[in-house]
Amino acid sequence: MIRLEHLGKSFGEHRVLNAIDLTLDAGSVTALIGPSGSGKSTLLRCINLLEMPDEGSLAIGDARIDFTPGRNVSHAEIAAVRRHTGMVFQNFQLFPHLTVIENVMEGLVTVLKWDRTRARERAQALLDKVGIASKADAWPSTLSGGQQQRVAIARALAPSPQVLLCDEPTSALDPELSAEVVDVLRKLAQEGTTMLMATHDLRLAASIAHDAVFLKDGAIVEAGPSSELFARPRDARTARFVSTLTQTNTLS
Secondary structure (H helix, E strand, C coil): CEEEEEEEEEECCEEEEEEEEEEECCCCEEEEECCCCCCHHHHHHHHCCCCCCCEEEEEECCEEEEECCCCCCCHHHHHHHHCCEEEECCCCCCCCCCCHHHHHHHHHHHCCCCCHHHHHHHHHHHHHHCCCHHHCCCCHHHCCHHHHHHHHHHHHHCCCCCEEEEECCCCCCCHHHHHHHHHHHHHHHHCCCCEEEECCCHHHHHHHCCEEEEEECCEEEEEEEHHHHHHCCCCHHHHHHHHHHHCCCCCC
């Protein structure tokens, strides 16, 4: 489904990602964990090409891009990758001037050129899927944070992406609202949705993710089944990080 080989990214002199090798199988759910500044969000943004990697290669489905210094990635290559991905952001990033259902429809109409009737039917079905169909005609500003994130998930799912990328999907929410989002993501995982999520929430990671990857200073320190990585980390740096998080999180 997704294969990253020696993926690297720098901002000026600051090396953010260093030779990332990662393979995700179809139907898998993988949690990216690590301290702030470890490169988790940048990695997700590089996969979706919101940030352009400096080196290495990225393959998603039938789309593949090799990154080399000085090479300009074409709009067609970017579009080919983004057709396979959906992105859920930490702070929702809904369009405030559009209603809930219009937010979900927007990409289908403007990017994929669906007619509005078809797009509305798809959007309504997805809002029902995430448990917020009754808010279809509401404005985002009238929703709770948990409701806004569920709208964002529906929007990301609208074009039927092969992988859902989630950047700290619960970190902006209090525990009660976070539980609403965790329930939606758990349902998607049970249905076989491929997901890669950056998170500090070990309850989310442990209850949903099949695998976990620990990043530090832009490099993968340890990766493996989430149950083993959380309970019996092999690397001392992973153990210290997991221990820190478990002081405020109870694994489920």
